Structure formats: C-alpha cells, structure tokens
Amino acid sequence: MTDIIPCPAPPRLAIDGDSRTFPVSRIFCIGRNYADHAKEMGAAAEPIFFAKPASAITCATALPYPTETEDLHHEVELVLALGENGTIIASGTGVDLTKRDLQAGLKAKSAPWEIAKGFDASAPMGALRLGPPPATGSISLGVNGAVRQSGDLAQMILPPQDLLAQLTRFFALQPGDLIFTGTPSGVGALNPGDTVAARIDGLPPLDFTLTERR
Numbered sequence: 468m469t470d471i472i473p474c475p476a477p478p479r480l481a482i483d484g485d486s487r488t489f490p491v492s493r494i495f496c497i498g499r500n501y502a503d504h505a506k507e508m509g510a511a512a513e514p515i516f517f518a519k520p521a522s523a524i525t526c527a528t529a530l531p532y533p534t535e536t537e538d539l540h541h542e543v544e545l546v547l548a549l550g551e552n553g554t555i556i557a558s559g560t561g562v563d564l565t566k567r568d569l570q571a572g573l574k575a576k577s578a579p580w581e582i583a584k585g586f587d588a589s590a591p592m593g594a595l596r597l598g599p600p601p602a603t604g605s606i607s608l609g610v611n612g613a614v615r616q617s618g619d620l621a622q623m624i625l626p627p628q629d630l631l632a633q634l635t636r637f638f639a640l641q642p643g644d645l646i647f648t649g650t651p652s653g654v655g656a657l658n659p660g661d662t663v664a665a666r667i668d669g670l671p672p673l674d675f676t677l678t679e680r681r
C-alpha cells in the first residue's frame with residue numbers, strides 16, 4: 468500500500484539531558500483548573516476539557532503575532548507528556564496562547580473554541596524533563612521582565628493523576644499525548660515585540676518573542 472500523500476511528521480519536543488525526542492500526537496487541555504484564574508474569567512471553578520491539534524506545537528523562539536485577533540493572551544501551564552500505557556513519563560513548561568476576543572465571542576454564542584485556542588503555533592513548548600511531574604513549586608510568566616502570572620502547582624483543582632483519571636473516562640490515552648494542565652491567575656495581553664519568559668520550578672524554561680504580524 469502506498470499513501471496518496473506524504474505521511475505528516477509529528478512535531479517533536481526536545482528532552483533535557485537526553486538525545487531522544489518526544490513525538491507529539493494529541494494535545495488535551497484543561498481550563499479553569501486554578502480557582503483564582505476561573506474567578507478572574509468570571510467562571511465557576513469547575514475544570515473543563517478542550518483540545519488543540521498537534522500543529523499548535525511550536526518550539527520557535529520567535530513567533531509572528533497571529534492573525535484575526537487584537538487580544539492575544541498568555542497562559543503559562545505545566546504540560547504532562549504521556550508514554551506507554553497512558554502514564555506520565557515527562558513534563559515541561561508550555562504556554563496556551565489564546566485569542567481572548569474570539570473566545571469571548573464564541574462563549575457568548577455557545578460555540579466551540581477551536582479558532583480561539585487551536586490555531587497554528589498556539590502552544591509554544593520548552594524542552595521536557597523525564598520523570599514524574601512536580602506536585603508543588605512556583606509556576607510563573609513574565610513579559611519584558613515584569614511578572615504577570617505567579618502561582619503554585621499545588622493550587623491545581625485537579626492535580627495530574629486526577630486529570631488522567633478524568634480524561635480516561637472519555638479517551639484512550641496514548642503515547643505521544645500531551646496534557647496542558649491549566650493556568651494560574653494573571654493572564655493578559657501580549658503585543659508584537661514582547662518577550663515572554665515562562666518558568667516552572669525544576670523544569671526547563673520556555674522563552675519566546677512575538678514578532679510583527681505576517
């Protein structure tokens with residue numbers, strides 16, 4: 468059998484201190500997993516699930532400001548990487564970029580969020596670190612050197628094992644799956660030229676700069 472098109476190569480994440488890479492299959496995301504962020508969004512502190520396509524992953528250090536938004540928001544998140552049997556084999560620092568203006572319009576229409584959450588390069592990622600994810604520790608994001616988000620992983624309403632338990636009710640989790648675990652409060656707008664520094668205690672850092680619109 469011959470494929471009619473070239474088989475798309477998955478995005479791959481670097482692994483800190485290891486020459487191997489992690490091929491990304493699916494990206495599950497949780498919203499409202501920190502009570503203080505749910506509150507700032509005017510939402511109940513009830514975690515909800517959504518997804519991004521694998522094409523959302525980017526490891527670029529310079530990203531063009533995306534199209535069709537005037538209110539691009541940053542959300543720093545602990546990201547879990549799954550191996551065989553749906554177990555967590557590594558974790559890393561990611562940013563769930565969100566077109567907040569589009570998302571607000573979609574929420575008002577009870578419409579799906581994909582165009583606000585799943586656009587190309589909407590999931591910048593740092594390198595992964597092998598081993599169990601940190602259960603506590605600082606999670607923060609700075610823009611141009613000023614702290615915007617600052618929280619602790621211990622504030623998660625559903626910690627990693629509970630997230631896995633919930634997701635497995637609906638999906639057979641597979642090697643290559645990533646889970647974005649939600650963001651603490653302090654989300655806000657990014658502009659072209661901004662430099663973003665996302666940090667989680669004990670994990671590789673994530674740094675990127677937004678360039679002008681294409």
Ligand code: MN
Binds near residue numbers: 542649
């Ligand atoms: Mn998020």
